[in-house]
Amino acid sequence: MLLIHCPYCDEARPEVEFAYGGEAHIARPVDPSTYSDEQWEEFLYIRSNPRGRHHERWRHTHGCGRFFNAVRDTVSDVFETTYKAGEARK
Amino acid sequence: MSGFRLADGGRIDRRTKRTFTFDGKARWGYAGDSLASALLAQGQMLFGRSFKYHRPRGILGAGVEEPNALVTVDRGPGRVTPNLRAPSVPIYDGLHATSQNRFPTLKTDLIAVNNVFSAFFPAGFYNKTFMWPRAAWEKVYEPIIRRLAGLGDSPTTRDPDHYDATYAHCETLVVGAGPAGIAAALEAAASGGRVFLIDEQEEIGGGALSDPAQWAWLAEASAKLAALDNVTVLARTTAIGHYHQNFVVAAERLTDHLAVDEAEGPREKLWRIRAGEVVLAMGAIERPLVFEGNDVPGVMLASAAKTFALRYGVAVGRKLIVMAVHDSGWRDALALHKAGVNIAAIVDIRRDVAADLIEGARDARIACYQGYAVTSASGGQAVNGVTIALAGVGKGQKLDCDGVLMAGGWTPTVHLWSHAKGTLRWDEAWGAFLPDKTHENLRCVGACGGDWDFGKGLSIGLLPAPKPLHESKAFVDFQNDVKARDIGLAVQEGFRSIEHIKRYTTNGMATDQGKTSNLNGLQIASGVLHRPVTEIGLTTFRPPYTPQSFGAILGHHKEALFQPLRKTVIDDWAADHGAVYENVAQWRRARYFPQGSEDMDAAVARECRAVRSAVGVFDASTLGKIEVVGPDAAEFLNRMYTNPWKSLEPGRCRYGLLLGEHGFIIDDGVSARLAPDRFHLTTTTGGAARVLNMMEDYLQTEWSDLDVWLTSTTEQWAVIAVQGPKARRVIAPLVEGIDLSPEAFPHMAVREGQICGVETRLFRVSFTGELGFEVNVPAQHGRLVWEAIWAEGQKHGAVAYGTETMHVLRAEKGFIIVGQDTDGTVTPDDAGLGWAVGKKKPDFVGKRSLARPDIVAPGRKQLVGLLTDDPQAVLEEGAQIVADPNQPVPMTMIGHVTSSYHSATLGRSIAMALVAGGRDRMGDTLHIPMPNGTISAKVVAPMFYDAEGSRLNG
């Protein structure tokens, strides 16, 4: 079971308190109607799925309830860092 | 009959006899014996029959690596455990153990004829047989394979035991309490941190238990550990897996070693241990050698024979021959000789063996055959001799013996290291993989880290023999009956990677996970392919390290504690009134309230008629509820839902439709605006948490500028639906401060006031098509208000109705249930809910997707009603629909039935369905092929009752 550091609680807590939220830094467009079908498809469905460093979202569901971002290695599952939503990509 | 108890020695208690049975026969041993040592001491050589060929098999090892001697232990009804390894089963008074995989008895196994036909069971047998005609597989091969194969019988009755579970935290966890592990634990303890030392055996000591010279040290170290407050020592505790960030799961066996009537409390305890540092001290497992007849009972590992002699005081035979490719075989032979076990000869494929070993053997008058190999072992149910030949070439010579000890070198136990994704490196000197790199705070000490002196040796997969490989019966994996020639065949048939060879031959895939076979299999593949081992790869070890009971993994999470059961405050009342329940998400909901001998259909018909003609009360408390508060609440909901919300006036309700960004319906519900900055949202029963999570997601990560707060209030409100033409009359005497007149309180409105003296949010809403109210009261008053409404209702012919009636009533009105009439691929237009989409809104979640080419394309599945030609035929929900029932199979399926009921109100069946281009098929007849014939139905609008909605007004 992973230990995940919640940047809001500033605590490492067991994985069961958290919910995974998919790839991070995919912002919803301010006006989706200006997006072409291809751009919208890209936003909706296309993900980077890297081998290695992955920027992803987690929510401390059974804790503070906040969404935050993390960098996790998809091979080793080691968390490099976690940081608050809204902070720049690390 | 060749093993016997030595006159002295061992850690057994010779003053305490234990009696037990094996295959129904009375046996005995001493306290401290394992099932294997006690039986060996009584001359037992045959312990089981092999998996595929039913060959006679004896003991190979003295620990958990044992592949052959699998037994079933019976501790009473529901307490029957198959596939235990005889060397790891401690004996106790009254132990009942039976051998496995024999028919009818161990000595006379009829299926052993299999052995004669073994040519029909080559590598990949299963794969190949699957490709034969299907009928032959089902009728011939599968029944035969089921009869022949399988390890033990799975239990058929409920396990009456209970299992404990706990978490632990420590600075250092040491897995394996041999000399290296004990030293590591003592060293870690000195620094003051919390230390756990766990070991799978009956007592700590590991390899030292088989070495009397270390017993004094062991006793002293054990006492030292016991005296330390910061050290927890757990024997009989197997670390079954290493998971992320030094999270080790270990199972402690608490009672299986005790006589049945002495066993109290939980059977096992699952430890979930998070450790700062994990030290693996799991030792190494000796490798068998691969030669003709290496599976005949009496052929075993040299280290096992040493353990049986020195730890248990048992000689495994009267005249033993050692086949070594490693110094450790010589050392064990000399230790055995010293303990009084007769070693007749040592055969070693190597010509050069250390002088001190040869000298030691000569002093012990042991014949030495350097440069020789055992080319075959002979015997049926017990070995009676070997043939040895110089360099394994030619006819060779025969030597009599009643036991053969194999010393094939050592394989470090890196299983947990591999669970932790630690990398391995090939070590030529060990002829095995050793730990290399890890990102965990993890290290290996002692033999499992390659730091142990077993002497020198060769690593050799297959001993040289005059017989060609394809004729040889030399076994690699004893438990799965894989021979060296099977690996040869796999390579011949084109398999190159060890992962593929493993799966094709099943080498290493039995319950022992190849503890004694993986390395030999790899070496043989390497030899046949003429490529180095490192290029062939290594298979992956996965938890559990040894087979683990499901009971311990489940722990307390069974029966009522399997998952939470949510009950409303009215649940007890429903129980008192005979409710039949169904589970919806984690909620227990009253499905119907049968009276007398009513079945479900009769009860539902009665409940439906009562609601349509008088009034019914329904516990709707499970509806998800979210309080949305803040200056931007309306703006937020406007962005979330498809409908417009800003124009909704306080005191009014609106049906809200929620889409995912992909444009498909994911939830719905009626919500009320209580004040300009306050909404009372409802969601589906199952969707409450999901919807709140989604809303939090948008609020926190996309629209953090909005000033809105979301609070789950599902369990704060009890909700009582009062539905039917007499609904107003039922609640009127109870309500204070709310004008219930139709003019003052129209449909889709909300009012705050009091009912029975309790604050209420009273909704005038209807999921039945009748005049209806939903009474929201604080949960703690729910039962009181329900009973008051119920009492008042009795004056008007009220019934309590359950979810089944609720479903029928809403289907008569064509109201959808998200998740039943939708499946995550249904848009508002598909569901006929286009009216709920705000056309003028510039944006909402999912709006852009509604313009995607595949969403606007014609031919999408649309929700329609179906009326069967036979009004009494009730379609099956989920049944597939076709346009032409006479088309050849496979037919083109154009949709499926989503909801289907018998409607008492209409006196006939009704159904809803998702059908391709459904709204263009109005009036068409479609067909639903079922096992008992095809049912025809006409496509109609999904609205079966009171289409104009006049009944809403009572």
Ligand SMILES: [Zn+2]
């Ligand atoms: Zn938190």
